[in-house]
Amino acid sequence: MPQNSLVNLVNYEDATPEVKEIFDDIMETRQSEYVNHIWRALASHPPLLKQFWTQMKEVMIKPSRLDPLTKELIYLAVSITNSCTYCINSHTASARKKGLDDEMLGELNAIVALANAGNRLTEGYQIPVDEMFQSEMSSDWKGK
Amino acid sequence: MPQNSLVNLVNYEDATPEVKEIFDDIMETRQSEYVNHIWRALASHPPLLKQFWTQMKEVMIKPSRLDPLTKELIYLAVSITNSCTYCINSHTASARKKGLDDEMLGELNAIVALANAGNRLTEGYQIPVDEMFQSEMSSDWKGK
Amino acid sequence: MPQNSLVNLVNYEDATPEVKEIFDDIMETRQSEYVNHIWRALASHPPLLKQFWTQMKEVMIKPSRLDPLTKELIYLAVSITNSCTYCINSHTASARKKGLDDEMLGELNAIVALANAGNRLTEGYQIPVDEMFQSEMSSDWKGK
Amino acid sequence: MPQNSLVNLVNYEDATPEVKEIFDDIMETRQSEYVNHIWRALASHPPLLKQFWTQMKEVMIKPSRLDPLTKELIYLAVSITNSCTYCINSHTASARKKGLDDEMLGELNAIVALANAGNRLTEGYQIPVDEMFQSEMSSDWKGK
Amino acid sequence: MPQNSLVNLVNYEDATPEVKEIFDDIMETRQSEYVNHIWRALASHPPLLKQFWTQMKEVMIKPSRLDPLTKELIYLAVSITNSCTYCINSHTASARKKGLDDEMLGELNAIVALANAGNRLTEGYQIPVDEMFQSEMSSDWKGK
Amino acid sequence: MPQNSLVNLVNYEDATPEVKEIFDDIMETRQSEYVNHIWRALASHPPLLKQFWTQMKEVMIKPSRLDPLTKELIYLAVSITNSCTYCINSHTASARKKGLDDEMLGELNAIVALANAGNRLTEGYQIPVDEMFQSEMSSDWKGK
Numbered sequence: 001m002p003q004n005s006l007v008n009l010v011n012y013e014d015a016t017p018e019v020k021e022i023f024d025d026i027m028e029t030r031q032s033e034y035v036n037h038i039w040r041a042l043a044s045h046p047p048l049l050k051q052f053w054t055q056m057k058e059v060m061i062k063p064s065r066l067d068p069l070t071k072e073l074i075y076l077a078v079s080i081t082n083s084c085t086y087c088i089n090s091h092t093a094s095a096r097k098k099g100l101d102d103e104m105l106g107e108l109n110a111i112v113a114l115a116n117a118g119n120r121l122t123e124g125y126q127i128p129v130d131e132m133f134q135s136e137m138s139s140d141w142k143g144k
Numbered sequence: 145m146p147q148n149s150l151v152n153l154v155n156y157e158d159a160t161p162e163v164k165e166i167f168d169d170i171m172e173t174r175q176s177e178y179v180n181h182i183w184r185a186l187a188s189h190p191p192l193l194k195q196f197w198t199q200m201k202e203v204m205i206k207p208s209r210l211d212p213l214t215k216e217l218i219y220l221a222v223s224i225t226n227s228c229t230y231c232i233n234s235h236t237a238s239a240r241k242k243g244l245d246d247e248m249l250g251e252l253n254a255i256v257a258l259a260n261a262g263n264r265l266t267e268g269y270q271i272p273v274d275e276m277f278q279s280e281m282s283s284d285w286k287g288k
Numbered sequence: 289m290p291q292n293s294l295v296n297l298v299n300y301e302d303a304t305p306e307v308k309e310i311f312d313d314i315m316e317t318r319q320s321e322y323v324n325h326i327w328r329a330l331a332s333h334p335p336l337l338k339q340f341w342t343q344m345k346e347v348m349i350k351p352s353r354l355d356p357l358t359k360e361l362i363y364l365a366v367s368i369t370n371s372c373t374y375c376i377n378s379h380t381a382s383a384r385k386k387g388l389d390d391e392m393l394g395e396l397n398a399i400v401a402l403a404n405a406g407n408r409l410t411e412g413y414q415i416p417v418d419e420m421f422q423s424e425m426s427s428d429w430k431g432k
Numbered sequence: 433m434p435q436n437s438l439v440n441l442v443n444y445e446d447a448t449p450e451v452k453e454i455f456d457d458i459m460e461t462r463q464s465e466y467v468n469h470i471w472r473a474l475a476s477h478p479p480l481l482k483q484f485w486t487q488m489k490e491v492m493i494k495p496s497r498l499d500p501l502t503k504e505l506i507y508l509a510v511s512i513t514n515s516c517t518y519c520i521n522s523h524t525a526s527a528r529k530k531g532l533d534d535e536m537l538g539e540l541n542a543i544v545a546l547a548n549a550g551n552r553l554t555e556g557y558q559i560p561v562d563e564m565f566q567s568e569m570s571s572d573w574k575g576k
Numbered sequence: 577m578p579q580n581s582l583v584n585l586v587n588y589e590d591a592t593p594e595v596k597e598i599f600d601d602i603m604e605t606r607q608s609e610y611v612n613h614i615w616r617a618l619a620s621h622p623p624l625l626k627q628f629w630t631q632m633k634e635v636m637i638k639p640s641r642l643d644p645l646t647k648e649l650i651y652l653a654v655s656i657t658n659s660c661t662y663c664i665n666s667h668t669a670s671a672r673k674k675g676l677d678d679e680m681l682g683e684l685n686a687i688v689a690l691a692n693a694g695n696r697l698t699e700g701y702q703i704p705v706d707e708m709f710q711s712e713m714s715s716d717w718k719g720k
Numbered sequence: 721m722p723q724n725s726l727v728n729l730v731n732y733e734d735a736t737p738e739v740k741e742i743f744d745d746i747m748e749t750r751q752s753e754y755v756n757h758i759w760r761a762l763a764s765h766p767p768l769l770k771q772f773w774t775q776m777k778e779v780m781i782k783p784s785r786l787d788p789l790t791k792e793l794i795y796l797a798v799s800i801t802n803s804c805t806y807c808i809n810s811h812t813a814s815a816r817k818k819g820l821d822d823e824m825l826g827e828l829n830a831i832v833a834l835a836n837a838g839n840r841l842t843e844g845y846q847i848p849v850d851e852m853f854q855s856e857m858s859s860d861w862k863g864k
């Protein structure tokens with residue numbers, strides 16, 4: 001018996017035309033007949049479904065300077081740090097499709113663990129930032 | 145006047161031979177005469193300095209499957225998510241040395257923001273994990 | 289089969305008189321015969337049960353400037369940000385009793401997601417606080 | 433001397449036409465001649481500026497079921513929980529403009545503190561979710 | 577120039593009798609003429625000052641099974657994990673008064689760093705809990 | 721049916737000699753025939769298994785200034801604050817073996833809850849650090 005979500009997961013048949021259109025876009029963009037749970041839960045408030053899918057396409061799917069696997073690794077690093085079970089599961093699956101294997105996953109986890117450890121050490125000792133790291137200048141709002 | 149750390153930042157002259165050896169290794173590994181604050185604070189408890197530097201070399205500096213810039217981006221994504229000021233400053237500096245520019249930094253921040261947003265959406269609705277994401281089997285400790 | 293807690297959940301029959309009194313107060317305050325798991329777990333250390341219930345009544349139940357639904361939304365926003373499964377489930381239920389529907393839940397989640405995204409952007413870029421936001425003055429301890 | 437951000441804060445004069453248009457929209461929407469630091473930092477990567485401002489208008493400014501002050505309190509609760517200095521300063525200022533006073537701020541902080549305490553208690557004891565809180569059913573993707 | 581808080585720090589002379597009484601209790605309990613910033617900020621909403629001071633005395637100051645230094649180390653471990661600058665500074669000071677030295681601080685930081693690292697590893701790999709760790713049984717609310 | 725991890729849990733029979741050696745060391749160090757899930761998952765990337773076990777022995781098991789139970793309480797406080805289910809379960813079990821009982825667990829949870837509450841209050845009001853807490857001086861890198 002699966003754990004329940006706090007809203008009904010909308011299925012395709014019962015969806016409004018507005019929601020169906022987004023479900024169709026998700027399936028076409030991903031070349032898959034399956035729409036995973038997060039999108040069906042967000043469909044309980046269609047404006048939110050639209051906002052988040054638009055962002056996801058813009059940030060994660062549209063070709064850009066960072067390659068697709070690197071983007072997934074960054075997304076995964078955040079999700080691990082936030083202990084987001086659903087996100088870790090779904091984005092590990094996405095990353096595996098883009099080439100992630102156990103060795104790379106091991107390296108990713110080692111870096112995430114090290115970064116979390118290092119973050120606490122600098123907090124624990126309240127390390128002041130080295131001046132050499134502060135290279136950029138703030139400027140006034142209305143120009144010189 | 146700089147903010148103070150909670151322990152004295154050890155300088156090279158006053159360091160014990162054990163600490164000097166690690167400071168020397170840091171300077172040689174990084175090809176730099178400068179040892180930044182975190183290492184000087186950790187020197188207040190030499191075993192900790194040794195542990196963390198050993199880990200840093202092993203995980204971040206030793207050549208491996210992930211390239212050096214990707215490693216820095218993962219470290220930075222964690223540090224931003226943890227709001228670690230020192231870490232964000234120092235690892236943005238490291239990443240810039242390895243090729244990060246404002247456009248890539250913008251993309252990184254967009255992904256980190258999106259991941260944090262998505263993480264909360266899945267928590268807020270308590271989305272159950274799709275079965276298709278759970279592909280690996282647990283096995284018994286002593287084999288079949 | 290439910291997941292187990294790390295302490296025995298105390299039931300009414302086995303409770304000490306001190307604990308029974310608090311259970312009675314919880315049932316009367318909430319007009320319900322049911323005492324949920326958190327209180328029965330805290331009963332494993334009665335002083336903690338008393339402390340937390342006293343706080344809960346004082347902060348969440350006693351009439352005050354903020355209305356009951358707004359208080360629940362604030363509590364829920366924190367719980368989502370902290371990924372607290374139990375708290376998200378129990379306080380979504382409380383909020384629904386006070387009028388929360390799927391549209392408002394959608395708006396709440398959209399704000400929580402946006403805030404988490406925005407929080408990371410300001411951290412990622414290390415934005416300095418605008419002077420105009422710092423309007424209040426610190427004053428000396430013993431007056432002028 | 434203000435702390436520096438990790439990118440140059442773009443001022444109006446030096447902005448590209450694309451960025452100027454968004455700065456104009458921010459000033460008009462808020463009826464203010466001042467554009468605060470976060471927007472000027474995001475302008476270092478114009479697509480990110482556009483994404484985040486679009487979201488902010490959609491989620492926080494467009495009239496909806498939750499009133500403007502309630503929205504700010506939710507945003508603030510998240511920012512306090514995330515320890516986001518910039519966000520706490522800027523959104524406390526926004527909330528004060530919408531009616532927040534010291535008493536309401538005190539109540540908000542009391543709820544945020546209590547929720548963070550309660551979140552840890554349920555984690556520390558690993559409290560299983562009460563069945564009565566799990567009221568919604570998951571359904572199959574393609575309908576019955 | 578010190579950073580400003582978001583409310584006026586109440587000083588002794590301007591305090592209401594209700595607040596003065598708590599300030600007096602703080603000074604007497606701690607055998608000190610100095611009341612630190614947190615209490616003066618909370619005085620902007622007296623019920624919150626009273627709640628938090630009452631809790632602090634009950635949990636941290638009243639003699640109990642855990643000794644005073646151990647309590648401070650636990651409080652500090654939480655504050656480091658939460659990156660709470662004020663709390664790390666004030667509770668490191670409290671812990672030093674109770675016997676903390678640089679070696680113990682080094683060990684504390686090493687454990688906090690390791691725990692944060694380990695927490696991420698178990699999240700990153702989504703490790704299921706070993707059955708042998710789940711020793712306690714849930715029981716029904718109204719007895720057998 | 722147990723939840724699955726994202727990598728295969730390596731069992732003793734199928735382990736490489738390198739991994740077997742670490743499994744043997746874990747069993748000998750802990751005087752137990754059982755190796756828990758985290759180590760078997762880390763074995764999917766042997767260098768990570770080696771790193772983390774080496775750290776665990778160095779920081780948590782090697783005799784040092786802090787006693788073994790205090791170390792476990794610090795580890796547990798971090799894990800509760802991070803909501804790490806696996807870690808809370810396994811380290812509560814470890815702490816019970818070292819003497820933790822329900823009363824001490826209640827006190828620990830009360831401190832963790834209070835610290836999380838206090839951390840948010842100081843963030844919510846943006847309390848500036850009292851000068852008297854900043855006692856240590858930073859010094860220059862190359863000595864006087």
